[in-house]
Amino acid sequence: xxxxxxxxxxxxxQMGQEVILRCVPISNHLYFYWYRQILGQKVEFLVSFxxxxxxxxSEIFDDQFSVERPDGSNFTLKIRSTxxxxxxxxxxxxSVAEAFFGQGTRLTVV
Amino acid sequence: GENVxxxxxxxxxxxxxxxxxxxxxxxxxxxxxxxxKQELGKGPQLIIDIRSNVGEKKDQRIAVTLNKTAKHFxxxxxxxQPEDSAVYFCAASKDKAAGNKLxxxxxxxxxxxx
Numbered sequence: 001x002x003x004x005x006x007x008x009x010x011x012x013x014q015m016g017q018e019v020i021l022r023c024v025p026i027s028n029h030l031y032f033y034w035y036r037q038i039l040g041q042k043v044e045f046l047v048s049f050x051x052x053x054x055x056x057x058s059e060i061f062d063d064q065f066s067v068e069r070p071d072g073s074n075f076t077l078k079i080r081s082t083x084x085x086x087x088x089x090x091x092x093x094x095s096v097a098e099a100f101f102g103q104g105t106r107l108t109v110v
Numbered sequence: 111g112e113n114v115x116x117x118x119x120x121x122x123x124x125x126x127x128x129x130x131x132x133x134x135x136x137x138x139x140x141x142x143x144x145x146x147k148q149e150l151g152k153g154p155q156l157i158i159d160i161r162s163n164v165g166e167k168k169d170q171r172i173a174v175t176l177n178k179t180a181k182h183f184x185x186x187x188x189x190x191q192p193e194d195s196a197v198y199f200c201a202a203s204k205d206k207a208a209g210n211k212l213x214x215x216x217x218x219x220x221x222x223x224x
Binding site for chain 1: 114144146151152153154155156159199206207208209211212213214215216217
C-alpha cells in the first residue's frame with residue numbers, strides 16, 4: 001500500500017540553526033501539507049501546497065518557514081532559524097481526496 | 111476559524127466493551143469529518159469519515175454519527191479488542207476534496223484492557 005514517507009524520524013538541532021524536514025508524498029497525489037503537534041497540544045495545520053505554490057497557510061507559518069518541492073518527488077519544510085518553541089512532531093500529508101499522513105519527524109530544538 | 115473539541119482525553123475499556131468518543135465543532139461551513147487512529151511510532155491513519163449529507167456511517171466494528179444541527183459527531187467502536195488501543199483524533203474540514211485543511215480535536219487515548 002502506498003504511503004507517505006518522512007525523514008528523519010528524529011532531529012535534534014541547536015537553537016538558531018536551520019533545519020530541513022523531508023517528505024516523499026504518495027506518487028499520484030497533487031496536494032501536500034505540513035502539520036505539527038507540540039507535545040500535549042492539538043495537531044495544527046501549517047501549510048498546503050499545490051501546483052508548485054502555497055495554496056493556504058496558517059498564522060503559524062511565518063517568514064521562518066518555507067516549503068519546496070525541489071525535484072518532483074520530495075516535499076520539504078525548512079525552518080530558517082529554529083526556536084525552542086519549534087520543538088514538535090511535524091507531519092507531512094498528501095491527498096487527491098482524503099489526506100494520508102506520514103509517520104512524523106520529531107524535532108527537538110535545544 | 112474552526113475549533114474542534116474532543117472528549118474524553120483518555121478512555122479505558124474492557125476488551126469486548128464499546129468505546130465512544132465525542133467531538134464538537136464550531137464552524138457550520140464544515141462538511142467533512144474524518145477520524146484518524148494513531149498507533150505508537152506511526153502517523154495518523156484514516157479509519158472512517160462522514161460527510162454532512164449523511165447522519166451515520168458504519169464499517170464493521172466502527173461507526174460514526176453526525177448531528178449537523180448540534181454540531182457534534184461521535185465515533186463508536188464495538189466489541190473492542192487490544193489492537194484498538196491507540197490515540198484517536200477527530201477532525202473537521204470544509205470538504206473532502208483535496209486542498210482543504212483539517213482542524214483536529216485534541217485526541218483520545220484509548221486503552222483496551224484484556
